Amino acid sequence: MDNLSVYFLLSDDGFEMSFSPVNDNTLDVYIEFMSIFGELEESNLNISPAQVATVSLKNNLWAFIDKYKDKVPVLNKLKSKIDSVENDSYFLILPNKPEDTQKILDLELYLQALSSTDDSSKVQNLFFQKRDEFNSHFEDLLKEYNLVNIRNDRRTYIGERTKSKRVCRFCKKSENDGATFKKVAHAISEGLGNKNIILYEECDACNEYFGANIEPTLVENLDIARVFFGVKGKGGVPSINKYKDSKLFQNDKGSVIQAPKIDVVSEKEITVTLVSHKKYVPINIYKALCKIALSVVDQKEIAYLEDTISWMKSCTPGANVPKVAVSLDRGSIATFPSITLYVRKTENYNHPHIVGEFKAAGFIYIFIVPYSRKDKCSFVKEEEFDSFWRFFPQYSASSDWRFDDYNNSNEIELTEKLRFVQNDKDQA
Ligand SMILES: [Zn+2]
Numbered sequence: 001m002d003n004l005s006v007y008f009l010l011s012d013d014g015f016e017m018s019f020s021p022v023n024d025n026t027l028d029v030y031i032e033f034m035s036i037f038g039e040l041e042e043s044n045l046n047i048s049p050a051q052v053a054t055v056s057l058k059n060n061l062w063a064f065i066d067k068y069k070d071k072v073p074v075l076n077k078l079k080s081k082i083d084s085v086e087n088d089s090y091f092l093i094l095p096n097k098p099e100d101t102q103k104i105l106d107l108e109l110y111l112q113a114l115s116s117t118d119d120s121s122k123v124q125n126l127f128f129q130k131r132d133e134f135n136s137h138f139e140d141l142l143k144e145y146n147l148v149n150i151r152n153d154r155r156t157y158i159g160e161r162t163k164s165k166r167v168c169r170f171c172k173k174s175e176n177d178g179a180t181f182k183k184v185a186h187a188i189s190e191g192l193g194n195k196n197i198i199l200y201e202e203c204d205a206c207n208e209y210f211g212a213n214i215e216p217t218l219v220e221n222l223d224i225a226r227v228f229f230g231v232k233g234k235g236g237v238p239s240i241n242k243y244k245d246s247k248l249f250q251n252d253k254g255s256v257i258q259a260p261k262i263d264v265v266s267e268k269e270i271t272v273t274l275v276s277h278k279k280y281v282p283i284n285i286y287k288a289l290c291k292i293a294l295s296v297v298d299q300k301e302i303a304y305l306e307d308t309i310s311w312m313k314s315c316t317p318g319a320n321v322p323k324v325a326v327s328l329d330r331g332s333i334a335t336f337p338s339i340t341l342y343v344r345k346t347e348n349y350n351h352p353h354i355v356g357e358f359k360a361a362g363f364i365y366i367f368i369v370p371y372s373r374k375d376k377c378s379f380v381k382e383e384e385f386d387s388f389w390r391f392f393p394q395y396s397a398s399s400d401w402r403f404d405d406y407n408n409s410n411e412i413e414l415t416e417k418l419r420f421v422q423n424d425k426d427q428a
Contacts, residue, residue, distance in 0.1 A: 004030040009092040015081045016097045017074050036060045049092050053085040090114040101147040148341040150296045152196050159201035168203035179203035187295035191219035192337045192360045193231045199295045218288035225361035243274040268422040276414035286406040287312045289367045293356040307371040317409035322379040325366040325401045349376040
């Protein structure tokens with residue numbers, strides 16, 4: 001036995017724990033632990049993956065945790081996870097966390113099926129029904145891609161915890177090479193409201209470079225939206241003075257715009273024109289999106305993204321990157337920004353290696369991570385981009401997208417035209 005681990009799949013969470021180092025001692029503890037969830041018959045453990053969090057199971061587990069928590073500290077974390085499972089509801093127990101997204105999704109659907117009926121003979125059919133429904137939308141996509149969904153509603157740390165073992169993903173330096181890891185590096189800029197997703201594998205020098213040169217462009221691009229949706233950055237909701245003779249801020253009544261050019265289009269519609277005296281470099285928006293993707297992607301993909309990193313860190317113009325799809329987020333406006341990645345698991349080069357979905361301040365951005373060594377085309381050509389876009393029906397089914405071209409390394413002036421239309425429902 002080379003691996004004493006167990007994976008818990010809960011209705012809205014998953015938790016993997018392992019007993020290490022692997023030796024006779026930990027093996028005994030592991031067997032005692034697993035016996036809580038099943039029967040030991042001769043020398044075989046009979047454990048059903050479907051478990052019910054009964055009061056008696058919880059009590060047995062608490063007793064075990066009390067006995068071993070000092071030797072196996074991860075048990076404290078397990079306790080808080082299982083504690084949050086409602087009494088008598090289902091969870092799954094598996095030997096390892098499945099690597100394939102499709103498998104995890106199947107298991108999640110199975111758990112949903114288990115939880116939605118008291119009649120065990122119906123579970124199988126319910127599961128097949130749920131899976132067919134899901135597959136009708138996503139089957140093709142999930143054959144090609146694994147999904148990386150980063151929890152943003154609680155602290156999530158990415159990469160190696162111990163500083164002396166860390167290697168920066170962007171410059172490959174460790175403490176031995178002179179890199180330092182004193183600052184807390186955020187996978188998504190704090191200015192966009194991210195408090196929870198922390199990247200261990202970003203050295204202070206890279207953190208400073210991205211923070212000074214790349215990330216502010218995306219943050220500033222979302223300034224107006226941040227004021228309107230009340231997204232708190234480092235210093236609370238921003239007050240914006242970068243537009244000529246204009247001011248945007250929030251007071252106790254809501255969002256306020258003061259601008260020199262306000263046109264009344266009709267009784268119900270006005271437009272406000274804002275001209276920024278701060279210029280911006282469009283390509284940096286694309287680089288900032290890629291910085292987020294590379295911060296959360298699995299370490300093993302980074303080797304294919306060396307050219308992407310060089311591009312992100314160089315100032316030389318002449319980039320040739322695909323369009324970025326941008327839309328208003330019709331769902332509820334999340335408090336925290338979020339990132340989801342699609343990472344191709346096949347060798348089908350018609351589809352990009354990595355596609356990102358970034359949501360912040362009421363906007364969604366869908367972008368391809370360019371220059372991957374696992375790509376054979378650039379998706380800049382119309383037909384290449386179109387075939388990529390059609391492969392993601394959850395996005396392409398809607399026509400609400402704007403396709404931005406960020407291929408410009410020069411500073412340009414930013415002019416925003418805001419259109420306000422009175423809603424018949426709020427006549428106030
Ligand atoms: Zn670095």
